[in-house]
Amino acid sequence: MHRTGRGGTALPGLVAATIDPFILRDLTARLPGGSAMVIGTNGKTTTTRLFGTILETAGLKVANNRSGSNLLRGLTSTLLNQASLDGKLAADMGLFEVDEAAFPKAQAKILPKLILINNLFRDQLDRYGEIDTVRKQWANTIKTMVPGTTLVLNADDPSMVYLARFAPEGVRTVFFGLDHPPLALTELPHAVDAARCIVCGTTLIYDAIYISHMGHYHCPNCGFHRPDPDFVVKAIELSVEDGSQFVLNTPDGPLDLKVGVPGLYNVYNAAGAAAATLTLGIAPAHVKEGLAKFKSVFGRIERVSLGDDRYLLLALVKNPVGFNEVLRMLTNDPVKRLKMMIVINDLYADGRDVSWLWDVDFEILAERLDFAQTGGLRATDMANRLKYAGIKPSKISWEENIAASLEKALEYIEPGETLYITPTYTAMLQLREVLTKKGLVVPFWEE
Template sequence: MEKLSNAFAVGLGKTTGTLSRMLRIGGGTTLPGRVARLVAPSVLRDLSATLPGGVILLSGTNGKTTTSRMLAEILCANGERVLHNRAGANLITGLTTTALAGTDWRGRPQATIGLFETDEAALPQALAETAPRLVLINNLFRDQLDRYGEVDTLAQAWKQALRTLSPETRIVLNADDPAVAYLGQDLRCHVFYYGLEDAQHAVGAGAHIADSQFCQQCGERYRYSLAFYAHIGHYQCPRCGYQRPTPQVQLARLDLSGIEASRLYLRYPGGGLELNLPLPGLYNATNALAAFAAALALGVPPATSRYALERFSAAFGRIERVTAGQGGAPMLIALIKNPVGATETVRMIVQTATVPAHASQGLHLLIAINDRFADGTDVSWLWDAEFEALAGQVASVVVSGTRAEDMAVRLKYAGVDPAMMRIVPEVHPALDEALARLPAGATLAILPTYTAMLALRQDLARRGWVKPFWEG
């Protein structure tokens, strides 16, 4: 009876996805899973169990979409057929939809291994339903407090769920994030750490938005020998002695090259290598480090990981480069959704700019802030993000979205000249306005929240400038 139920659920889910795309009511990334789970609640558990190489789960606050795509490319280069929620639908219904898509109509797997990017709040349920072979957690920051609650609450839920896993499970954690690193304490699984060693990037940016400042063991405030941003760095508790674990996989040196690329020097047990990553910024370098570490824990040869990472292209909306039509203006889209992510994105963009000599020079921006459920309805985080770095750097900025006025006020208090701003609440005319104000040869940097990014990309797809996100 259970097999019949699963077979019906698979068929119904696949049909739902086909109809969704045919009728253009969405990409079919979540509805098929929701329908299938109504018929067979255990369908994700059962389909996950059929994958020969098991399941990899990846979660965290920032960078999980990019990191999961990097890891997917590495696994493909290693000869795996990867089942991956590439479009970013990372709730349980999205994971279920992906599992359905990776089977034939009889529910037989067409992939060898599953890779699921997982929403932070959904991680405990995903762990229970997929029995993963490997879990990668990259960071934990304050994000969407209306959905997730405080970071300590989320970390406790993760810790309890990780304790239920098989001893054969491999856990890969960011040693530089104290809340994430502490998850590895007292687990019966195999725990691996990765971390950044290059002191030149220890600038202490965004220290006021550090979320995990106190020792998980005794409650004393950590002391930092290196602070990269927020609470990310090298830390030690002065009371009980708990400290950053020594990472097995290390980013020994990182050389950044503007908004184009970066060069990574990696060390790992038994060797080291250099690679050229065709993505900019400290964030993307640590994403690549995380993907490399996970691949190494899975037994992928380092040279294969280097090959894949050097040919990687960004996920949609994550430092994505788009051209406005044939020979049109270049655009750079960078998702922002919380104080740390926004601060680091602004820092990356500003580091490549020069102080404008006159109004036509400097940064040209489109910032679109929504407060819908998927963005987080509380936008007070705008006041924690360090937009002050934009002062004196902006030639023009269009603010858009449901909270466009809030963003305009925030920029004014950050020191951006109001005369440089235009408020256009609707994303589509806002893009037209921003492009109309863009001088020849300049790049438009677009910083949207999640639903604003989806609306923007829908408009770009309608104009024929990009493919729909579920085809990307």
Template sequence: MSISIRDRIRLGLAVAAAKTVTSLVRLLRLGAASVLPGSISQRIQPKALPLMFTQVRRGVILIVGTNGKTTTSLLLRTILESQGWRVAHNAAGANLINGLVTTLLENTNLIGQLNADYAILEVDENVLPLVLRDCQPKFILGLNLFRDQLDRYGEVDTISQRWQKAIAPLPPETTIILNADDPTLCYLGQQLSQNVRFFGLNEPEVYLDEIPHAVDSIYCPRCGHPLDYKGVYLSHLGDYDCAKCGFSKSPLAVNSPEWPQILIGLYNKYNTLAAGLVAQELGIDKAAIYETIKNFRAAFGRAEELDVGGKHVRILLSKNPVGMNETIRAVYDIQKVGGASTKLVVLNDRTPDGTDVSWIWDVDTEKLVELGGTIVISGDRVYDMALRLRYSQAEGQQNCQLIIKEDLQEAITTALEQTPAHETLHILPTYSAMLEVRGLLTGRQIL
């Protein structure tokens, strides 16, 4: 793509503005400057995104899905950087257009020349079709589709249909990597003409005892008939087929029992397999991938571990029914061995979270209460969450104490005080709440 002199000048001005704003925000310790510079630069050069996409030397990798984008993209970045590649990556999780522009501008010089072998960009589910208007990626990685912010997205089949329409015009050499355990994504992959590869689990020993309440898509995406499940790993992800039309799970390109995993929770096994398969498709040796997995550290708020005043803290983002069920499952597996401890649950209803919080009634909070100990509750919708947890308590249950704190700083202080020195405080926040919690714990916000 040739760039006109006019576009080049405007891109240079956009870069200068973005770098100036970034420097000021960070100098004044106002945040990470992951969104604002992109917003300002687009006003100067509306073509900033396509102009920079064309400069990525080896290819753009887009990562989409409801849960796991930030962790998976960070793992893949770490693998590629271990091989000596230079990677542009929206590490702060800013996955709307402004965040993508900011990320790429950070990797340019003062005249708008981009210095990156790969661009690894996590992309919001609704934004993917917009991004594909300006980009022909080398890879698209689809992790999963769960109900998340129905006020913004709609149902999962609607999102899948938008994705299919946007991906269909891409050239055949584009590689699409999808989670075969998700029926919706598996069916999507079976309809595409591009090079499609699938990851997933083949470990029946970790099936759930039953299909959870917060299940999204147990009907055949081809004919609408109920799917027959041999077993589920989490939510509607599992081993399935349709007795009516013959639709079934596609063959996997990875053998999951051979793979180690990053961090805690089964959901992170999926993230590991997803990033690992992309790396393999790029020709990276499996031994090098395993070594990176072994030494991986969490992205912010995603099983991130902090030391706060001598107390150990783990932040587990919990932004929808499936995500919160899995974080509760992880906490339950840890604390049922070590005994009851303290949890902090923070529920907000801002735009990044979704304004409808009725989803908390689809969460199996009974398991969290069953652990006992202390649960501190805070957030904009503190009383909604407190009511949900109160209904989760069995009649006469005395081993779980609920503490309500409207003020988040007070809630954090109380939770830390209630946590014994040898135990871990687990914090389960929604998205905007996670940013607030981290800001209070580390003194750094996202802007």
């Protein structure tokens, strides 16, 4: 089967999985270098891409699922698209980004030699169920890992450290984490999921908070605590335009690394990818080169030039934590004024409940916004949220139609300026369609 001509990446997989439920196992079992999987609520697409870029830099041919098709059908169709007619994959290794709900089935079918888990956040509760349910499901899946395989976990997320307890004997556990006090927050943001000890329910004590509930923590009651990570990120320097630089302390000594995508959460993503690939035995030089040359993933963070010295910066938002991090990145410079367009849809892939907008700390924008245009099916909900965050109604404008909304926003952008656009998933797809028609971006399935 050949790759489909349009963006609908899950259809061949649906057909094949219906015909042959074992096809995923057969296909992956033939990969000489085995497979790795990336799981997590936030940043798994970027992490998988970073991971893949490093592997490719090291000369490996990688079979992977691109363009965010991370449910089981997407995995199957990706592999079918990349397989030859006799069902062989012309690849050395498989690398798969797996949706949180698909993790148990993907583990059973792929049996990867390495699983990297970034984090666990509250994300679209109407789709996945409660965070405790997801954590339990992950724990049960980890119990089925085969001896000799590796679990790479973020030590700064209490859920990850809790999950490590479920790794069977013979499974190697590797932790990574941040240690850079100047960037630590002093209090937990509002959208926090895990302020309580997962083991005993006591309020956790944080010595440092980096993103949401991730940081340096311990339980004063039962002693549950952040372990000393095997890979430690230090000396972080953030820049919206150039990405981030940091030092990664590894068991084999420090590495100076640079990652070409901005934001502290991308430092976590890069650290996870580096820890995983170094653990797999990839040379440090390839890790360094791979991270440095990495370009942004579809829509996660993307800079578009309008050709007249005006720019767009697009950053996908899908939950309060991710949105808070984007806002933190945009307000990093204390004097910069912002012009923003926020596009909120409420279709299935976006999460149908827009309540989550009230967990995002838009209050941080109150003194910083020159202008905000909202768009999408919930343009008015978003406009209302901004009003209640303390932004003057005279600075807020809304228009549901995304193309028209963009036109309106662009009227306010002067030469040399950037419009910062934060769309939800389906809003991003629609926005890309608008930009593609203008000849400004290429369709994502051709990337």
